[in-house]
Amino acid sequence: MANPIVFLVLAHATSLAVAMLDPVDFLSLQAIGKSLRDTPGSSFFASWDFTSDPCGFPGVLCDSSSPNRVVSLSLGDPRASAPGLTGRLDPALGNLSSLAELAVVPGRVFGRIPPSLYRLRNLRFLAVGRNFLYGEIPADLGLLRNLRTLDLGYNRLTGPVPRAVGSLPSLSNLVLCHNQLSGPVPPFLSRTLTRIDLKHNELSGPIPPAYLPPSLQYLSLSWNRLGGPVDRLLNRLGRLNYLDLSMNRFTGPIPGRVFGYPITSLQLQRNAFSGPVRPARQVVIPTVDLSYNRLSGEIPPELSTVRSLYLNSNRFAGQVPGSFVDRLLGSSMRVLYLQHNFLTGIEINPTAEIPVTTSLCLQYNCMVPPVRSPCPWRAGTQKTRPTWQCREWRRMRG
Numbered sequence: 001m002a003n004p005i006v007f008l009v010l011a012h013a014t015s016l017a018v019a020m021l022d023p024v025d026f027l028s029l030q031a032i033g034k035s036l037r038d039t040p041g042s043s044f045f046a047s048w049d050f051t052s053d054p055c056g057f058p059g060v061l062c063d064s065s066s067p068n069r070v071v072s073l074s075l076g077d078p079r080a081s082a083p084g085l086t087g088r089l090d091p092a093l094g095n096l097s098s099l100a101e102l103a104v105v106p107g108r109v110f111g112r113i114p115p116s117l118y119r120l121r122n123l124r125f126l127a128v129g130r131n132f133l134y135g136e137i138p139a140d141l142g143l144l145r146n147l148r149t150l151d152l153g154y155n156r157l158t159g160p161v162p163r164a165v166g167s168l169p170s171l172s173n174l175v176l177c178h179n180q181l182s183g184p185v186p187p188f189l190s191r192t193l194t195r196i197d198l199k200h201n202e203l204s205g206p207i208p209p210a211y212l213p214p215s216l217q218y219l220s221l222s223w224n225r226l227g228g229p230v231d232r233l234l235n236r237l238g239r240l241n242y243l244d245l246s247m248n249r250f251t252g253p254i255p256g257r258v259f260g261y262p263i264t265s266l267q268l269q270r271n272a273f274s275g276p277v278r279p280a281r282q283v284v285i286p287t288v289d290l291s292y293n294r295l296s297g298e299i300p301p302e303l304s305t306v307r308s309l310y311l312n313s314n315r316f317a318g319q320v321p322g323s324f325v326d327r328l329l330g331s332s333m334r335v336l337y338l339q340h341n342f343l344t345g346i347e348i349n350p351t352a353e354i355p356v357t358t359s360l361c362l363q364y365n366c367m368v369p370p371v372r373s374p375c376p377w378r379a380g381t382q383k384t385r386p387t388w389q390c391r392e393w394r395r396m397r398g
Contacts, residue, residue: 020053022067024095029054029070031092036075039108041082044075061101069098071122076105083107089128091116099123106130106154113152118143127151129175137176139164151175153197161186161203176201177220185226187211199223199244209233218242222267231255246270246289254290259283259302269293269310279303290314291337299324299338308335312361312379317393320346331355339379340364342393366390 021029033048048057054070055062061072073096076084084107093102094116100123110132117126118140124147133155141150142164148171157179165174166186173195174188184205185198195218203221206228212219216237222244229252230245243258244267251272258266259279265287276297277290282305289310296315303309304323320338325348327333334357343365350370354360361375363383 020068021055021062022069024097025068025070026050026054028090028092028095029057029060031090032073032075035090035092036085036087036109039083039086042077042080042084042107044077044080044084063098070096071098072101073099074101074103074105076107078105080105085109089114089133093117094119096120097122101125102127104128104131108132110134113138113141113157115140117141120144121146123147124170125149128155130154132156134158136160137162137165137181141165142167144168146170148192149173153177153179155179157181159183161198163187174198185211185221188213191215194218196220207233209236212237214239216240220244221248222246224248227251227272229253234258243267254295256280259285259288261285265289276300277303299343304333307333309333310335310337311341312337313340315393316341316343317366317397318344322347328354328358328360331357333358335359337361337376338365339375342366342385342390344390346370366393 030050033045038045044058054060055068059074060070062068063071084105086108088111089109091114093114097119099120102123108131112135113133115138123144126147127149129151134157136159137152137157139162142162147168153175160183161176161181163186166188169190170192171190172192175197177197178200181201181203183203185203185207188211191213193213193215196216197220199220199222201224204225207226209232212233214236217239219240227249230250231253234255235257240261241263243261243263246267246269248271251274253275254268254273254277256278263285266285267289269289270292272294274294277295277300279300279302282302284305287308288306291310292313294315298318299311299316299320301321301323304321304327320343324336325346328336329352339361345367346362348370352371354371354373360373361379362369363375363379364385366385368384
């Protein structure tokens with residue numbers, strides 16, 4: 001028969017271990033553990049045994065004060081071979097008053113974002129992306145004045161981006177991409193904001209120049225319904241190293257300054273940009289996509305140094321600069337798409353061999369392509385524009 005004294009010692013040791021954590025945090029972790037569960041292939045909660053000290057649980061980090069408080073909570077094992085967790089985010093999360101970091105690994109967590117999170121006034125990092133959260137973003141998240149990173153991307157969130165979120169004074173990284181958010185982009189007041197990712201939503205309306213801070217280095221707004229001119233906006237953002245405004249309804253000219261940004265890809269396709277393209281100097285951006293706009297005038301020779309250049313489906317006219325031919329035949333240019341414009345010629349020998357590493361498309365312009373080269377299937381099969389379209393275009397240009 002086991003010695004009862006041993007049981008008393010073990011019970012006392014267990015109570016001491018439990019007492020190491022603040023009682024409110026202890027009960028909150030219990031509620032959080034009950035509202036979530038592992039999906040098949042994940043075993044994150046297997047060692048969440050509340051007869052031991054929760055400060056030793058996976059994903060739980062406590063401070064060293066007495067009693068201990070939870071300061072960081074990372075729910076789910078990112079190394080698991082399957083999506084991490086399912087269930088809902090319990091409102092008890094808002095009771096972890098010392099919490100500075102909260103993360104949920106990509107999984108199948110659903111439901112609404114608990115409004116109680118506004119009580120986490122020490123929170124600096126909040127990331128619950130790549131799950132199935134729905135509903136609106138609580139405006140009370142704007143009360144988290146210490147928040148630096150907010151990542152709610154790849155969920156099913158709807159409604160507007162709250163203006164209160166834009167007013168967060170310490171925000172550095174905002175990721176709300178791949179949701180169903182609608183309405184305008186709010187003004188962002190943080191002077192330390194470096195990253196905004198709002199792509200793949202249903203945002204609409206113009207973006208006033210003062211709405212985005214000059215500190216931005218990463219701006220992705222593609223696949224929305226945003227419109228209006230952006231020349232004054234982009235002229236303020238001199239620190240950008242990533243820019244994607246594609247698949248929107250932006251209008252007006254493209255400021256020459258953007259062609260000097262230290263970026264690897266300039267994505268402005270499928271908008272309503274108009275007017276001539278005027279880079280200030282030779283463009284060293286490797287990929288430039290200006291396709292499917294309303295750009296006009298002659299093609300500037302400064303673009304001949306781009307490796308992959310998409311100018312198709314615009315209103316460019318005149319001759320293709322000779323510098324483009326030199327770059328093409330020298331294998332320095334990988335892609336040159338000029339189809340569906342009003343170009344009248346390109347000085348290239350019909351017997352010239354286009355390098356196999358280069359994709360060139362010239363069809364459906366006001367000229368007969370002097371060389372044969374395969375075009376993407378979307379370019380169609382018609383080699384030249386109807387004569388009447390070219391004549392009408394010349395008449396409209398005066």
